[in-house]
Amino acid sequence: MRRLRLVIPAALALAAALALPAGAPAPAEARVGGRPPPFVLPAAAGGPTSAPFRMGDHLGQRPVAILFWATWCQPCQQELPFYESLYQRYREQGLRVVAISMDSQATIMRAGPNARRLNVTFDVVTDVDTRVTTQLNPRRAAPFSIWVDRAGRIVREQEGFSPAEQNAVAQGIAELVGR
């Protein structure tokens, strides 16, 4: 145990050293990560769209912003209208936005109307058994956003949302669409 007590602080210090970038934070800098699975999810009843969302139809063809949200999540209520404004700005250039509701069976019927109240027009789908959420958002953070570029690669993941991020997110989406 004495040895472990020495190892853990050392490991954490090393972890912090590896994690910290050398310079100032670079929030808009893109990372290249994995690929999302070609999931299919049903539209939320009473939501802005009625057809299922098929990720396979968009992978490798156009940029997609995947938003994990829930009716009980207050920051999500601020994130969805902002992405709606970006969707209106860039939809002609191919941007797709899909909001995946993490609501359980207790609140799932409220997901569609909630999105309508937020004046959202992009796809709003449900994932009651959380199977897609488990794959793409294993920490089950809400809100949680994933950007997928035209090549089908995940280039950005972000937990949380605040209106203070709007400039950085808008700049990032512009780069994603133009990429």
Added chain:
Amino acid sequence: MDLRRERRGAPRRRLAAPALLALVVLGASAARAQSDLSFELPGVGRTTFSLTSTTTLRYRGENYDANRFDDDFGSLYQRFDVALQADELRAEARIDLFVPHTVLVESRCVGRPLGVDDPSCYLDWDLRPERLTLRWEPSEWVVEAGDTQLVLGRGVALAFRKVDLLAVDNALRGGHVRYQGSNFRFGAHGGLANPQNIDPIDLRIVREPQDVVVGGNMAVVAPAPLGVTLGVHALRVGFEDVDSIDGVTRSRFTDRAVDVAGWSAEAAGLADGQLALYFEANGLRRTQRLVDQARSETGRGVYASAQLQLTELTILVEWKDYTNFLVAPETTEANARRIYSAAPPVEYDGPQRLRGIGNQRGGAIRMDYAFLPGPWSFSVNSALYAFNEEPHRDPFEGVLVSHSWMTLAKRQEYGGDLNWSLDLQGGARFETLLHDHDARFRSGDIDRWMIHGRLDITVGSGDHAFDFIVDHRHEREIRGDVAEFQIGGASVTYTFGIPFTLTLSLRWTDYQPGVVVSRGRREYNFLGGEFYPSLEVRWTFEPGTYLSLFAGQTPGGQLCSGGVCRDVPTFEGFQLTFVGRL
């Protein structure tokens, strides 16, 4: 079997140090990854690797519970979620590591036996792979081996999903086949229940029961414009003959099993998408053996909803009839991890304690109005139903619940120099006796009442944003042990762009009088035993990778979700969390 004894052992401990170092360094390296981690796998094709690492270093002070051996200890908790994704194949794994007593203080249990010999000294290190899944998704098929989430219907019959609030993450470990065609769907599942149940004190995963689950579902979908889906489902759960949380105490019952069969109908897009209907009916049979006597009983679970969606107005009506219906070892199961059904409660999804969740009848109506395209909206909600904690008696011989609440909201409108949003909620809830409880409490008397409110205002300008939240509830329990209590809190959060977030919070509760009194004796609780201040700072290095520090206190008490409750101890100390992604 003595599992705690089995976990101890010098060889595993000798391996812990290098393994831990390697794991943490690997996790940290995720934050700096800039390259594409794709590669060609023979026979599989282009494959990409992804990793989410969560490292938590924590110091926990006084819990204010009866056990002094789980106070004042430091711990390291490490979780990796890793995945390999190809076109049709995906492999996933979660690795959890917990190391207590190692960072800041020596264990108080040194020289004392662990586990069953002395249950108060239960903290021990733990390393285990979890959530192992191999998934093959050719076209409309999904074939899985390992852990998967699974909900049948609206969860009335079966719900294997994460319950975030209670830190229970249910999965079914076994074999799974699903077909998701346009007009036909089916699924077949079999395996062991694998509820990843996190202990709120030591973050260790509580030992899972070996409950066997076998089930399936099938549905046909009528093509548009009708769009009606008709489905059937059936399952059997065989419960392990243990009752206690550590698997040591055996149940007085044996051969416990629950069989459920049901059907559902859904029409989500009637009247040009303006009307959505859902109906589900389930029958349940519970069998068990007490000594040599076999017992059997039945129950039912019915849920229906109708939602009218006009341009600005939404009306949702829900109805439930759950009679002696709970997919669990007992009709009045107390362990959240072993309740495998999650029937919609139709009530406000708040902190109130729901009782008799398997024996309820009633409904709710919700009306939302949005002043579109403007930012304002409001909703009016009302639920009225009865429950009975005695599962074999009619709900309307028990307690009547009436709960009404309203919400006024303004969404963010982006584009200007200053933008703001508001969410204001308030309501009242009453429980009224429908039977003569005793000479003092008669039918028609109020059993419990609660008033609650919440205000959330967010103001943003450029790279700066402030979020103010205040919530409070006042509850009175006429018959119970705690006569009257108040729970609430206030917080302010400042955010600068993506990188920086600072939250100051003050929670208050007098729900647990014994805890309040003992907390009041502490010198550093200068605000008093009922108040819990805290501070949280988060720094985001790049999107998805951040470091956060929480320092302060949070109240314990009862957390409830969908009628399933869990007691959580008071926390005081600090927690450093690092999240990295690759």
